Amino acid sequence: MHFWKKTLTILTVGFWLASCESYVDKIDEIDPTAPVDAPIPALLTATEVNYQGVMEGELARLAGMWSGYFTGSDRQYVALQNYNTVSADFDGAWGNIYAGVIKNTRLLRQKGQAAGNRSVQGVAKIIEAHTIGMTAALWGDVPFSQASNLAQFPNPTYDNQTAVYAAAQTLLTEAIADLGTGQGSLTGDYMFGGGRTFWISAANTLKAKFFLHQGQYQQAINFANNGIKNPGLNLFGYHDNEYQKTYNLYYSFLTYDRAGYMTAEGAYAVKLLDPGDRLTRNNSKTNEAARLNWYYQQGLNTFSVEPNVLSARETGFSWGVAADGSEDGFFAADAPFPLVTFEENQLILAESKARLGQTEAALADLNLLRSFYNTGGFIPEGWLGAGIRYAPYVLADFQSGGIENRAGLRSAEQALLLEILEERYITLYGQIEAFNDIRRTGNALRIPANVGNQIPRRFLYSQAEINANSSAPRPTPDLFAPTAIFR
Template sequence: MRLFKTSLIIATFICLVACQSVVDDINDNNPNKIGVVDGQTLFTGMQLANTTAQSGYLNWAAGVWTGNFVGSGRFAPVQNYEYGNTNSNTPWRNIYVGVVKQAREIRSGIEVTNKNFFYGASKVLEAYAVGTAVNVFGDVPYSEASNDEIPTPKYDSQTEVYTALQVLLDEAISDLQVAGTSGGINEDIYFGGDSSKWVKAAYTLKARLFLDVRDYSNAAAAAQNGISSESESMKYYPPAVVLTGDTNLLNQFFTGSFPDDLTTEGSFLIDLVGTGASSRNNAKTDEVDRAAYYYDGVDINLSGIAANNEPMNQISYQENLLTWAEASLRSNSTNFSSALAKLNEHRANLRNGVYFSTSSGIYDDYVEADFEAGGIENADSSLSKEDALLREIIEERYVTFFADILSFNDIRRTEKDATALQVPVPFNTGSQRPQRFLYPFDEENTNADNVPDIADIFVKTQINQ
């Protein structure tokens, strides 16, 4: 793996979208002299690279495969389940050069003020970035990654990397608890140096990674220490400087050079929150406000989720509540009441406008009878009340994680469930669903002996076999 110059341009879709940078001039340093840069300066660039990796191209392509978007034009191949590995170059570089390399530089002994804070927060970011990589690519470099003395790092198995990331997050939590900072760190564009919020994000990330590998009891335990209010959600707040392109990344895409390459019109998700035959609305749910937040009646809402200044969720309160609900129910069916309580807590936030503006939508609390035979969430009496609740939680995660890689992760993870529990996203073509992204062309050129020989995007990763 080569050490590339860290790009200060959010090149989320370098082959398809001619968008401007939200990170110009953050890191114009010679990468061969990176040690002369202080750690806190590197930290801001890491966060921006992470935002790009988490909220850019991978999300958009995965969104086409999970019914969030319909692809056309340059996304027509993705719509047809075709994928060129050159499309993986920029996300991979953002993860390994933009985040992992810089995180390890920060912890290499260079000058760093508030060492415990920056060490801990850099470990959270590293775990976050690599956690996404290992989920969507499978086996990835980790133990030897971003080491100048190892130009061709080995690939660690997917399960080994998941285990290592949990250890890293435990270290991060310890560092951050010792740091005890409450703010005043300008280089931290997520939380402003509040170490307690980083700790909460780390626990929610632990819950996510445990959920990925179906370790539901540990996922539920981690979620209990995770994000507990919207103010603790990890978000990127774009400066919304339109002339320089410093805006929400969805906004950049849909107002950029190729705005017709993706659409939400006719997508399965938009139909699900709409009012047609596929609608999920019932006596206690009216999705009119969420539908309006996502969709303006023609395409994605450039005044809602894709507004130029709309904050971009990275690790969120919504995720933590829904992970807690699902994981607790899956770990023990006797947890029905506590799982329902977490779902209802999330629904209360929906009706109170915590996540997006609400006016006429309905998100009334569910009660146990709603999931029993003949209830509004089990009208045909085909499921146990536990499975009916689980189905609703899984579907709620799906509509919550619009344009989020978590949707792709969930669709593949839940394929092991009974068909009745799965979100029935239709195939775009054929009868197989994509299971991964292909390894980057650049990586195959520079590390060919170690890159796993994966034939196509339909090969399941280790955790989903």
């Protein structure tokens, strides 16, 4: 390892025993102290918070452990690392998806319609589409058309995975039209500050993502062409410095809630980034040392390699870190979390064109992203001294004997596609999407399984859902049963 070592001292002032995203039993019981209604701005803010939590929370951590980003190192995370999990482990995430996001987006849509506010309807549809699309990606068939309407549908049916993807696409199409009208206020939108064109770009990138999932590459290109084309337009989940309120969820988990439970010791992504490892992706045109140090550090909360949570702004808990934030980690306390980005949009274009045989165009899209990285991208300035280089590739680099195909065991087209997939893997660090990529590509990158010879093919249905919904699949599929789309 050639890490720049920093030291992070954590004083544990409290230990949160419940899951970061706990599922609340008896959620439908009347609480006389709870509000019975909320104005659109407050509901929009709350819905965005819940949406961010689904994308950034426990699902992302588990997907990351099963994708080679992280390592379960203590207590129940050792079991999860080794694929020892049960349906009850997914109760919290399932509840957050349906009670925290889908129920709220539908209420927002109703309120927006009643108020003649098409803009808020559009944002609600984007959040709902992204959430349910990823839910279908992770579980396969899921409730959607009858979901979150207990009075009318106490046992909501499970729509098949393809139908849910189609429904997500319809929501995104409607959202683009809604936002295009400019009707209504987006007060309460902390993600894009009410920027309708930003949301429209994100919706197009999400449409491209879901077409990519289904192998509809020309459609993916068509919508990515209208997607996020500038890193300044990225959709992030934003954070600040209050524990159990505004912390980056990875930071909270790794430094307060479950310190030491999840590290990155032996993680595959670390090996790819490390210039000194035999598996390194570094070459004469690529120096990943800066990104390695931004993503990972050694000896923060444990003696292992860990996700980088260095955080200058949390006064009193971080030592030896530049006070200006120039050495903050990817998972700093106030670090924004990527939800829909320019980087992913460029890689959707590159992969889709490569798969359609548009080799030169695919390479141009990859190089456009590399040119952004070569300026430092989002890596804090303090890490750039470790080494950074993303020179443009040429087709010869992927031909037999080239730096990306030295052994000549594949065609130039195949070598380029693998480089694009590997760039997706490194770029989408910490996000759920890597787990989707592994399954939809047949693990083209050969990410090693944690146990045995295969990586799980889905998440387990929630035990609470199985117990309460007679429509839940029976028998329930196990971890290694592929979904219809990702076979």
